[in-house]
Amino acid sequence: MSPIMFDLLLRSLWETVLMTLASGIISLVAGLPLGLALVMTGKGGISENLWVNRVLGAVVNGFRSVPFIILLVALIPVTRFIVGSSIGTWAAIVPLSIAATPYYARIAEVSLREVDRGLIEAVRSMGGNRWTIVREVLLPEALPGIVAGFTVTLVTLIGASAMAGAIGAGGLGDLAIRYGYQRFETSVMVAVVVVLIVLVCAIQWIGDRLVDRLDHR
Amino acid sequence: MPHAGHGADRAADVPVVRLDGVVRHFGGTAALDGISLSVRKGEVVGIIGRSGAGKSTLIRCLNGLERPDRGTIAIEGRDITGLSEAELQPLRRRIGMIFQHFNLLSAKTVAENVMLPLKIEGMSRAERRERAAELLELVGLSAKADAYPSALSGGQKQRVGIARALAARPALLLSDEATSALDPETTASILALLKDINQRLGLTILLVTHEMEVVRGVADRVAVIDAGKIVEDGPVWSVFSAPKAATTRSLLGAIRPDLPPAIVAELAARGERVLGVDLVGPEAATLLAALSIELKAPVRLVHGGIDHIQGQSVGRFFITLPAGAALPQAIAFLTRHGAHVETTGHVPDHV
Structure with missing residues (x-):
């Protein structure tokens, strides 16, 4: 592989990491409260409100059912409004975040729902309010699952970011399609795949270690 | 404390x-x-x-x-x-509450669990620490303050549950x-x-x-x-x-003695009559001896005994009378001493 190709590989890696981390953090910040809201307003939740729950659920399902490549194009006006351009790495972060937020919200919802109801009852019996239950029970008890779910979301985002090449965002997926596939450069394809495997393994390893340290169950 | x-x-x-x-x-x-x-x-x-x-x-x-x-x-x-x-x-x-499955927060240490009601109450961190130490000493778990609940046995978990329930007095x-x-x-x-x-x-x-x-x-x-x-x-x-x-x-059930069916059958086959006697009080211990003296022949204890509940002697006996003893006399004697008597088992022909 030529030095030029190597530079290209490094640049693509950086673009992928940037897209994944930026949209990952946005989906964590937006998706966790959304998942919490789904659990709290759900049946038997601490702020049960089935009407709100149904609306939130429908919005989440709506976004999750649109294929990412369609979302990427359909959100161009929104992207242009937020970033100022509809092309480039930063432009890809908008649809990636919007796709990953409901995805992560569902994962967080599952972990939060699994928190033992007896623990919520115990804190209620101490005179704790809703906010206390969220802060002292739901979030800390679900934390290992919340972190594990975030790891899954990051890995999914690496895959999704490959499609962002369609709007000129670059990244490893884009490199593999344009050089490895369209120009028949097998060495580039192999190199990209190896880099992706290493990247995914690294993220998973860090995530797993973190969960081990947080889990006291 | x-x-x-x-x-x-x-x-x-x-x-x-x-x-x-x-x-x-x-x-x-x-x-x-x-x-x-x-x-x-x-x-x-x-x-x-x-x-x-x-x-x-x-x-x-x-x-x-x-x-x-x-x-x-x-x-x-x-x-x-x-x-x-x-x-x-x-x-x-x-109102403190303790639960069957302890309901301790797994993400918090033992001390943090005990401190939680105090945190809800708005007590300062230093005071909470002090009070938690006091309570863990009361339940005998001072050494486990910084352990997580998963490292404790069931009994220890419930002790933490009790300490937590008592935290807010x-x-x-x-x-x-x-x-x-x-x-x-x-x-x-x-x-x-x-x-x-x-x-x-x-x-x-x-x-x-x-x-x-x-x-x-x-x-x-x-x-x-x-x-x-x-x-x-x-x-x-x-x-x-x-x-x-x-x-x-x-x-x-098991706490209050009842005549086992096997014994009922055995006595019935022999044609013996069984008296069930309940008596609360110190007399429970001497009642059977006194009855034997009254009847001038030993009564036979078939089943039962004395339990001690809240400092009271709670006696429950199943006895058979010696051959030839008068049933009304025995019942009258027992009733006079405050016992509750029921006759159970087979009623022989000669009574």
Whole structure:
């Protein structure tokens, strides 16, 4: 592989990491409260409100059912409004975040729902309010699952970011399609795949270690 | 440890808990069907019933986790049935609760679990630390302060649960099947701890259970609940010595001696008559000897014995009379000494 190709590989890696981390953090910040809201307003939740729950659920399902490549194009006006351009790495972060937020919200919802109801009852019996239950029970008890779910979301985002090449965002997926596939450069394809495997393994390893340290169950 | 409950100087005749005609339905079935009960300060009351009898619903009504459809619930003289969730929150800090499955927060250490009610109360971190250390010493778990609950045994977890329930110096401790997940030995040590706390702090305790052993070990008074109704209520020794309701008799099961069917059959085959004798009091120990002297021939003890409940000797014996003894004479003698006599078994022809 030529030095030029190597530079290209490094640049693509950086673009992928940037897209994944930026949209990952946005989906964590937006998706966790959304998942919490789904659990709290759900049946038997601490702020049960089935009407709100149904609306939130429908919005989440709506976004999750649109294929990412369609979302990427359909959100161009929104992207242009937020970033100022509809092309480039930063432009890809908008649809990636919007796709990953409901995805992560569902994962967080599952972990939060699994928190033992007896623990919520115990804190209620101490005179704790809703906010206390969220802060002292739901979030800390679900934390290992919340972190594990975030790891899954990051890995999914690496895959999704490959499609962002369609709007000129670059990244490893884009490199593999344009050089490895369209120009028949097998060495580039192999190199990209190896880099992706290493990247995914690294993220998973860090995530797993973190969960081990947080889990006291 | 200082006891500084707000209720300590209150008139002793205001019951800590007073239920009046409490009804709670789930769908079409009544979990609670007109429960009236009152618990005095410093009393340990056991509520016993089979699964599904309504005991958990009852205990959860007392701190507003469950709301009754009808009736009034007063805690330290204050009616709580009309209170909003926000108004119930400060009240719940006056009521500690322990659970069958301990319900300790797995992400917090033992000390942090004990400190949580104090954090909710708004106590400073330094004070919380100090109070938690005090409580962990009370329950004998000072060494485990920084351990996580997953590293503890069931009995230790329940001790932490008790420390946590006592942290905010409650006026009332509710125990929801707190020993049902523990082995008999651990159960005994947890009950001893509860009794000790009751005596040292004068804490009122209300516990629901399906095990008579628990009631026997710790309670002063027992209320038997069946299908949402209290079918029997009285001092433990009295209910144990003379259970009236069928539910009580069946729950007493192994604790209250009953004549094994094999012995009934054997005696019936021999044509012997068995007397069931119940007697509470110091005379229980000497009754059979006295009867033998009265009849001038030894009576035979077939089954039973003396149990000691709340310092009372509760005797329950099954005896057969010596051949030729007059049955009316024996019954008259026993009744004269305060015993309750029932004749069971086969009625031989010669009587």
